[in-house]
Amino acid sequence: MQTPKTSYIPCPDCKGQGYVNRGLSKRAKQRYQKALEVHRRFPSNPKPVKPKAHLQPCTTCSASGLIPAAQPPVPDTNTFPNVAIIGAGIGGMALAVACLHRGIPFTVYERDLHVDARSQGYGLTLQQAHTALKGFGIHELEDGVVSTRHLAHKPDGTVVGEWGMRKWDAGTHTTAKKTNIHIARQALRKTLFDQLGEAHQIQWGHQLLGIQPTDTGALQLHLEVDGTSKTAHADLVVGADGIRSTVRTMLLKPQLLPLQYLGCIVILGICKLKALSEVESPLLDSATVFQTADGTARMYMMPYDRESVMWQFSFPIPEDQAQALSALGPEALKQAVQHRTPWHAPIPQVVAATEPGLISGYPVYDRELLTPDFTKNWGNCTLLGDAAHPMSPFKGQGANQALLDALALAKRITKGYSPAKTFKASNLRKRVLNKFETEMLKRSALKVTASAKAAAVLHSEKVLQERDGPRGGVSKK
Known part of the structure; x- marks a missing residue:
């Protein structure tokens, strides 16, 4: 018998936020009042900043912001803006789910014809977003794989670093760490x-052509569907349409903050473990992540699912050559990897056993950071995920940040409005979008910068330094 699907509604105690305000302590209030009195008596002294109240996890919903229900809430079109989500990738789908559970009306517009229309990338590692998944009503990932050991090698197989739960459990490390989950995108x-x-409210086969304000304050979307023009209306448009975002181009002049080439190409492959049945290696135990580098090129392998391993090979190359190599297709990409990796087992065996149809490659790009100065004139439009802050894959942060963006925006909308204070009675940009973008851009800027830095470090001699920890940053030695 099939288990009924669980729906969710906002937690009544934290109003869907996951945290409750416990107020200021008596001592904090006294300190602030004392400082304020000093400022009043001596105006030359700086005015004190009012301290923020402390937030604590909501015990009713275990900080998820949601509680189980028989049905999701009915979309509240009077209280909340009608959201048009452009793109049904990780970020767009996540925003749709966050809106569904919080009663925010939404429609997703996706140019693909159905959910399996094209490849949606390879594997990803959930880091900070692992905990945030509860805010989407997801408490367990059946297809997720947990890694317990991480290794760094030189090409001859010499280990230059080891970390992870198996090492800590052996008594050589005492610091508790959060678990990362590997899952196919x-x-x-x-x-x-x-x-x-x-x-789900997903409109498949819809290509966005334009966005136009109307006299009523709503936004009119111009779409193409099977060669025919169509219009739709929304109160808020969110571009979740990737690194080459159509919405971003409409909001920001294309010549501003263009794509920046990071100097290297990434070649990805997925290899079925059954194709490696004659290869004996503890590195292929579906619980180990390892990387091997020679100071220029780098191979990274991780569990893709319980039956496959994913590899990521990268090396510096001029942009025009990276584009040309990518255009040659899977066979040429595979040969390029094999030519550069006469390295320790099981790297040559894994690459050789990978079917060409499961290999792809692309030049690596990011963009100069957006700031609120760019977004403040966007009206009732915004961006999230790669559309807002594309980054290199070398910190594994793209999907994590998109999930955090989606949850943050949905929470901002629910926090900004109530039946007594609807979106129609206030400025959506000032009340919600400016705050959301300021927080999102500040958080993601650290990841964009670190990911660009990792692109340089991982393809340099620094990656060969002996130390037990991730190799994406500069050694503390």
Whole structure:
């Protein structure tokens, strides 16, 4: 018998935020009042900043902001803006789920014809976003794989670093760490899609052509569907349409903050473990992540699912050559990897056993950071995920940041409005979007910068330094 799907509604105690305000302590109030009195008596002294109240996890919903229910809430079109989500990738799908559980009306517009229309990338590692998944009603990832050991090698197999739970459990490390989960990108996307159920409101085969303000304050979307023009209306448009975002181009002149080439190409492959049945290696135990580097090129391997391993090979190359190599297709990409990796086992065996149809490659780009100065004139439009802050894959942060963006925006909308204070009675940009973008851009800027830095470090001699820890930053030695 099939288990009924669980729906969710906002937690009544924290209003869907996951945290409750416990107020200021008596001592903090006294300190502030004393400092304020000094300022009043001596105006030359700086005026004290009012301290912020402390937030604590909501015990009713275990900080998820949601509680189980028989049905999701009915979309509240009077209180909340009608949200048009452009793009049904990880970020767009996540925002749709966050809106569904909080009663925010939404429609997703996606140019693909269905959820499996094209490849949605390879594997990803959930780091900070692992905890945030509870805010989408996802408490367990059936397709997720937990890694317990991380190794760094030189090409001859010499280990220059080891870390992870297996090392800590052996007594050589005492610091508790959060668990990372590896999952296929499409598996996570379908988990989000399944959350939407029959209320998914996804318009497949819809290509955005333009956005135009109307006299009523709403936004008119111009779309193309199967060669025919169509219009739709929304109160808020969110571009979740990736690194080459159509919405971003409409909001920001294309010549501003263009794509920046980071000097290297990434070649990705997925290899079925059954194709490696004659290869004996503890590195292929579906619980180990390892990387091997020679000071220029780098191979990274991690569990893709319980039956496959994913590899990521990268090396410096001029942009025009990277584009040309990528255009040659899977066979040429595979040969390029094999030519550069006469390294320790099981790297040559894994690459050789990888089917060309499961290999792809692309030049690596990011963009100069957005700031609130760019976004303040966007009206009732905003961006999230790669559309807002594309970054290199070398910190594994793209999907994590998109999930955090989606949850943050949904929470901002629910926090900004109530039946007594609807979106129609206030400025959506000032009340919600400016705050959301300021927080999002500040948080993601650290990841964009670190990811660009990692692109340089991982393809340099620094990656060969002996130390037990991730190799994406500069050694503390």
